[in-house]
Every structure is written in C-alpha cells, then in structure tokens.
Amino acid sequence: GENVEQHPSTLSVQEGDSAVIKCTYSDSASNYFPWYKQELGKGPQLIIDIRSNVGEKKDQRIAVTLNKTAKHFSLHITETQPEDSAVYFCAASKGSNYQLIWGAGTKLIIKP
Amino acid sequence: DSGVTQTPKHLITATGQRVTLRCSPRSGDLSVYWYQQSLDQGLQFLIQYYNGEERAKGNILERFSAQQFPDLHSELNLSSLELGDSALYFCASSPSGADEKLFFGSGTQLSVL
Numbered sequence: 001g002e003n004v005e006q007h008p009s010t011l012s013v014q015e016g017d018s019a020v021i022k023c024t025y026s027d028s029a030s031n032y033f034p035w036y037k038q039e040l041g042k043g044p045q046l047i048i049d050i051r052s053n054v055g056e057k058k059d060q061r062i063a064v065t066l067n068k069t070a071k072h073f074s075l076h077i078t079e080t081q082p083e084d085s086a087v088y089f090c091a092a093s094k095g096s097n098y099q100l101i102w103g104a105g106t107k108l109i110i111k112p
Numbered sequence: 113d114s115g116v117t118q119t120p121k122h123l124i125t126a127t128g129q130r131v132t133l134r135c136s137p138r139s140g141d142l143s144v145y146w147y148q149q150s151l152d153q154g155l156q157f158l159i160q161y162y163n164g165e166e167r168a169k170g171n172i173l174e175r176f177s178a179q180q181f182p183d184l185h186s187e188l189n190l191s192s193l194e195l196g197d198s199a200l201y202f203c204a205s206s207p208s209g210a211d212e213k214l215f216f217g218s219g220t221q222l223s224v225l
Contacts, residue, residue, distance in 0.1 A: 034212070043114065043116075045216065046214065089155060099211055100211040104154045105154050
C-alpha cells in the first residue's frame with residue numbers, strides 16, 4: 001500500500017533562516033498533498049496543500065514543491081519565526097475515495 | 113478555533129473500564145474522522161463516518177467502536193481499556209467525504225492507569 005516517509009524527524013534552525021521538510025510517497029497515483037502544523041496542546045491545522053497538476057504553491061512565507069517524477073514533495077518555510085516552532089505532518093492521497101496517508105512528523109525548533 | 117468541539121478534554125480511568133469520547137463537527141461538515149496520537153507518535157487513523165455511515169476504517173481495535181448520529185456529532189467508544197490505550201484522541205471534520213481540508217479538534221487526552 002501507499003507509504004509516506006518524512007525527513008528529518010527533528011529540525012533545528014536559527015530564527016530568520018529557512019527550513020525545509022521533505023516527504024517521499026510510494027504510490028504514483030497520489031494526487032493530493034497537504035501539510036499540517038500541530039502546535040503544542042492543539043490539533044493539527046492545515047497550512048498548505050497542493051495537487052499533482054501543480055508544481056509549486058506559495059502562501060506568504062510557506063511554499064510547497066512537488067516533484068512527481070521523483071515522487072517527493074517538500075515544505076519550505078522562509079524567514080522562520082518563533083511561532084513556526086511546531087510539529088509538521090505531510091500526507092498524500094489518491095483522491096476522494098482514498099484515505100490520507102500520513103508522514104511520521106517533523107519537530108521544527110526555531111532557535112532565538 | 114477550528115470549529116470542531118471535543119469533550120472531555122481530559123479523561124483518567126482504570127484498566128478494564130469503558131469510556132466515550134464525543135465530537136461535534138464544524139457546522140455543515142458531513143464527515144467525521146477519529147485519530148489516535150500516542151506520545152511522540154504520528155497520527156493513526158481509526159475510522160471515518162460520512163453523513164451517518166461508516167466510510168473508511170483504519171487501524172481501529174475491535175475493542176473500539178464509533179458512530180455518527182443524525183445531528184452529525186460522533187462518539188468513539190473505547191472498552192476493556194489497557195495501559196497502551198493512553199493517548200491523545202483527535203476528531204476531525206471535513207465538508208465532504210474526501211480526506212481534504214480536515215479541521216481538527218483540540219483532542220481528548222486519555223490516561224489509563
């Protein structure tokens with residue numbers, strides 16, 4: 001079945017620097033790729049998503065890129081701020097009749 | 113605030129007991145999902161309901177069951193509880209049956225002693 005691998009498991013960056021989290025999926029039929037942010041004590045929150053007909057999507061300081069050939073997608077956060085500290089989850093889905101398959105999560109630490 | 117309400121926020125119980133977790137989805141959302149998150153673990157999908165019907169099943173134990181009521185709220189029942197069932201249980205909702213744009217509640221922290 002579909003598998004999503006997420007790396008790294010922990011990422012520590014200096015405030016103001018960029019952070020990149022990468023996910024690899026196994027099923028080439030996957031066509032929907034969301035990213036969720038989970039702050040301490042809260043439920044995950046969708047921050048950005050991309051479909052397979054698009055290679056890149058941006059929303060202010062965050063962006064997601066998709067490489068269908070290599071079957072990987074990445075979350076890019078620029079000019080990191082303390083409030084970016086959280087656990088980030090990627091996921092992949094083949095469509096409306098299929099479940100989301102989740103990555104294991106990345107703990108992002110922003111150092112002041 | 114996601115608009116998804118979960119109660120209770122915390123639950124402490126003993127092994128062998130049975131508990132019920134409750135979820136009210138966002139207004140208008142037809143799908144409810146249940147997830148389990150153990151300490152420092154990822155999100156484990158348990159079950160999904162869409163407009164009152166079971167739509168998808170994940171790694172849900174036989175000791176666990178769920179249902180979605182006509183008013184669309186959902187309950188997750190956990191029975192014969194074991195120490196390993198201690199976890200954070202999240203409910204999420206979405207407007208459609210597709211696993212897209214999920215809105216998560218704040219979770220119920222279950223501690224089995």
